[in-house]
Amino acid sequence: MSTLEDPSLERHFRGHRDVVTAVDFNPNMTQLASSSLDNNLMVWNFKAKMRAYRFVGHKDAVNCVKFSPSGHLVASASRDKTVRLWIPSVKGESTVFRAHTANVRSVDFSSDGQALCTASDDKTIKLWTVHRQKFMFSLLQHSNWVRTAKFSPDGRLVVSGSDDKTVLLWDLQSRQCLHTFHETGGFVNCVDFHPSGTCIASACTDGGVKIWDIRMNKILQNHTAHAGSVNKVSFHASGNYLLTGSDDGTLKIFDLLEGRIFYTLHGHQGPVTSVMFSRDGQYFASGGHDEQVLVWKTNFDAECEANIKSKRKRDRSVEGPTIDDIHPRQDRISPRPVSSENTIDARQEIRRLEDVTQGITNVMPTEQLGTSKSGSTMTSGAGDSSAPMTQQLDSTLSPELSDFVQHVASQLDILTQTVSLLEKRMTMTENQLKECMNSQRKET
Amino acid sequence: MSNPATDPKPVEDAQGDGRWMSLHNSFLHDAKEKEPEVVLIGDSLIALMAQSRLWKEMFEPLHCLNFGIGGDNTQHVLWRVLNGELDQVQPKVIVLLVGTNNHSHSADQVAEGVLAVTRAIQEKQPASHLIVIGLLPRGQQPNPLREKHCAVNKRLAEELEGRAMTTFLRVEDKEFMSAEGTIPRNVMYDFLHLTMDKGYQKLCEPLLEEIQNLLGTYVKVESTSFDTSSMAGEFDSAGPN
Numbered sequence: 040m041s042t043l044e045d046p047s048l049e050r051h052f053r054g055h056r057d058v059v060t061a062v063d064f065n066p067n068m069t070q071l072a073s074s075s076l077d078n079n080l081m082v083w084n085f086k087a088k089m090r091a092y093r094f095v096g097h098k099d100a101v102n103c104v105k106f107s108p109s110g111h112l113v114a115s116a117s118r119d120k121t122v123r124l125w126i127p128s129v130k131g132e133s134t135v136f137r138a139h140t141a142n143v144r145s146v147d148f149s150s151d152g153q154a155l156c157t158a159s160d161d162k163t164i165k166l167w168t169v170h171r172q173k174f175m176f177s178l179l180q181h182s183n184w185v186r187t188a189k190f191s192p193d194g195r196l197v198v199s200g201s202d203d204k205t206v207l208l209w210d211l212q213s214r215q216c217l218h219t220f221h222e223t224g225g226f227v228n229c230v231d232f233h234p235s236g237t238c239i240a241s242a243c244t245d246g247g248v249k250i251w252d253i254r255m256n257k258i259l260q261n262h263t264a265h266a267g268s269v270n271k272v273s274f275h276a277s278g279n280y281l282l283t284g285s286d287d288g289t290l291k292i293f294d295l296l297e298g299r300i301f302y303t304l305h306g307h308q309g310p311v312t313s314v315m316f317s318r319d320g321q322y323f324a325s326g327g328h329d330e331q332v333l334v335w336k337t338n339f340d341a342e343c344e345a346n347i348k349s350k351r352k353r354d355r356s357v358e359g360p361t362i363d364d365i366h367p368r369q370d371r372i373s374p375r376p377v378s379s380e381n382t383i384d385a386r387q388e389i390r391r392l393e394d395v396t397q398g399i400t401n402v403m404p405t406e407q408l409g410t411s412k413s414g415s416t417m418t419s420g421a422g423d424s425s426a427p428m429t430q431q432l433d434s435t436l437s438p439e440l441s442d443f444v445q446h447v448a449s450q451l452d453i454l455t456q457t458v459s460l461l462e463k464r465m466t467m468t469e470n471q472l473k474e475c476m477n478s479q480r481k482e483t
Numbered sequence: 484m485s486n487p488a489t490d491p492k493p494v495e496d497a498q499g500d501g502r503w504m505s506l507h508n509s510f511l512h513d514a515k516e517k518e519p520e521v522v523l524i525g526d527s528l529i530a531l532m533a534q535s536r537l538w539k540e541m542f543e544p545l546h547c548l549n550f551g552i553g554g555d556n557t558q559h560v561l562w563r564v565l566n567g568e569l570d571q572v573q574p575k576v577i578v579l580l581v582g583t584n585n586h587s588h589s590a591d592q593v594a595e596g597v598l599a600v601t602r603a604i605q606e607k608q609p610a611s612h613l614i615v616i617g618l619l620p621r622g623q624q625p626n627p628l629r630e631k632h633c634a635v636n637k638r639l640a641e642e643l644e645g646r647a648m649t650t651f652l653r654v655e656d657k658e659f660m661s662a663e664g665t666i667p668r669n670v671m672y673d674f675l676h677l678t679m680d681k682g683y684q685k686l687c688e689p690l691l692e693e694i695q696n697l698l699g700t701y702v703k704v705e706s707t708s709f710d711t712s713s714m715a716g717e718f719d720s721a722g723p724n
Contacts, residue, residue: 182544183544184546202544202546203544286516310516
């Protein structure tokens with residue numbers, strides 16, 4: 040019987056100059072990426088002596104950042120309507136593509152690293168290839184800003200959340216919406232898939248966190264513990280814990296097997312705007328309004344990990360977790376003391392943990408050299424390779440011409456959407472025709 | 484003599500709980516945090532709109548912020564505008580309704596007060612479109628205040644006519660009344676404030692139409708079909724429903 044330890048604060052990164060909007064660990068745990076309303080990305084290195092990188096390039100707030108499954112690329116989504124793919128090194132090469140006609144709120148990689156999905160205020164979700172950033176298709180049904188869209192672990196589904204108060208589940212094969220979950224409490228800020236792919240969590244502006252079963256299309260758990268809007272949710276690798284960050288200034292960890300809060304963590308001043316578990320669940324990171332990025336060690340999952348490994352050995356022939364694994368079980372004899380939720384206050388610790396402030400290297404695309412931004416040393420970026428037309432033209436054309444080009448680009452966007460709707464219509468017509476012919480055949 | 488209706492002042496904390504200032508600060512906080520496309524500001528008629536049935540269905544999806552405070556006069560709203568409530572936002576539309584509480588001021592003074600607020604708003608947010616709502620009638624029977632409001636509205640209509648980025652929205656008095664000119668309680672339950680369903684419906688329907696025209700979007704109440712804001716939205720993919 041191992042002793043369970045409480046989560047502890049490990050690192051404290053400072054460098055952003057505005058609200059931190061997203062955080063993500065790379066798969067081999069050597070780096071942490073964060074995005075901010077200050078228009079920049081930061082990539083923090085865990086190795087003590089290494090400097091952090093500040094990637095400059097986006098022209099407006101960066102809303103989301105994600106490492107590719109291989110860790111070789113970082114994708115960022117911005118209010119400037121573009122998505123950038125960066126190589127997280129000191130050279131910081133990136134390519135940029137105009138993804139939407141409005142603010143891009145989120146970007147996610149499929150687990151095979153081949154596809155990207157982006158969600159935007161233009162009410163659409165778009166799927167792209169990672170290689171060459173080719174547009175594949177749009178998912179159109181939301182009637183308001185889409186704040187979040189994530190791939191399922193098996194890559195066959197996408198779940199999205201929107202200000203139209205719905206969470207939609209999409210099938211990527213048929214490009215149809217499979218199910219609509221109604222979140223009556225408010226806008227949906229964030230959604231995430233359970234590692235088993237059988238259920239999803241949603242974070243709502245009314246402070247609620249819901250777990251929905253996507254096979255039975257019903258709600259499994261509804262937690263109302265947060266006192267303010269819940270901004271982000273992240274499942275632990277075991278699927279037994281859910282991490283949330285809220286406007287009420289706290290992070291909470293929910294025990295999904297017991298169906299209650301396990302920990303409440305204080306560390307940020309003001310709203311917590313981003314949270315994320317590492318891929319193996321041993322660490323988690325958070326970012327807030329206070330411009331800080333905090334890295335915590337989970338600790339309480341040590342028992343979990345051992346259990347997962349032994350369980351895998353035993354149940355290799357049996358199917359994955361079933362619905363019973365998620366339901367709170369009242370009569371379960373808990374190995375840990377059934378105390379009320381644990382509160383961790385790391386605010387004092389932050390002051391002690393005066394982080395050996397990493398030097399920050401500004402990494403910029405070549406066009407911007409010469410315009411110094413901060414005191415730290417500058418290194419030249421290798422420039423954007425194979426950047427799409429609009430980006431290269433911007434720097435050399437007159438404003439009227441570049442306006443015209445942007446207008447044409449947005450018209451093309453609209454045309455693309457129209458064509459995809461026409462395609463859909465045609466497919467539906469063909470299906471109906473097939474049905475008609477079949478029923479006719481049956482009658483004769 | 485200077486016009487007290489145009490002299491920006493906060494509301495004095497006569498009761499001792501500092502509520503007005505707390506509300507103002509809460510609005511400042513919201514202005515920084517939220518991303519509104521529409522901001523509504525004014526007195527209780529604006530404030531209580533957020534409790535109406537229509538608010539959740541029709542206004543919330545438009546990303547609205549409600550900065551109404553009950554009892555506010557023109558000079559109080561003016562103070563709030565000048566003290567930061569419209570500083571951090573970038574709304575596409577701003578809606579203003581204030582003036583019914585300026586009891587001790589003449590019609591001309593009230594009109595001047597409203598106009599002063601419009602000028603302050605447009606200085607802070609020149610790129611937003613401003614909708615000024617005309618004062619509503621009050622009192623069960625015809626009375627001098629109704630006439631005062633008519634005079635204010637007449638003056639506002641004249642001054643705002645032709646001003647760029649400005650709409651003067653006047654809902655006809657008779658909309659709120661029966662044939663004999665009495666206001667029924669199911670429209671204004673205390674002959675001043677609108678009821679949550681019937682009363683606000685009369686005000687909000689034309690208001691929403693104007694807002695949606697300006698925003699260029701259409702909110703679907705029973706949202707089932709595919710809805711996009713581009714011209715592609717014209718193709719309604721007619722499903723088996």
